[in-house]
Amino acid sequence: xxxxTVKPGDSLFLISQKYDIPIDTIRAVNGLTENNVVPGLxxxxxxxxxxxxxxxxxxxI
Numbered sequence: 130x131x132x133x134t135v136k137p138g139d140s141l142f143l144i145s146q147k148y149d150i151p152i153d154t155i156r157a158v159n160g161l162t163e164n165n166v167v168p169g170l171x172x173x174x175x176x177x178x179x180x181x182x183x184x185x186x187x188x189x190i
Contacts, residue, residue: 130158135170148174 133144141164145152152164158173166172 137168
């Protein structure tokens with residue numbers, strides 16, 4: 130997880146596309162009830178997850 134600071138012109142849609150995570154995830158993690166964000170707002174962005182498959186190793190992932 131890391132912190133992203135909203136820049137002028139950003140929207141939840143653009144941020145979700147940039148980091149390939151659903152808008153609903155960004156909203157849930159940050160306790161947002163609306164889709165509006167303002168420049169300077171610090172958002173927690175979750176890392177992408179990988180579902181481990183049979184035979185996977187840490188090295189192969």
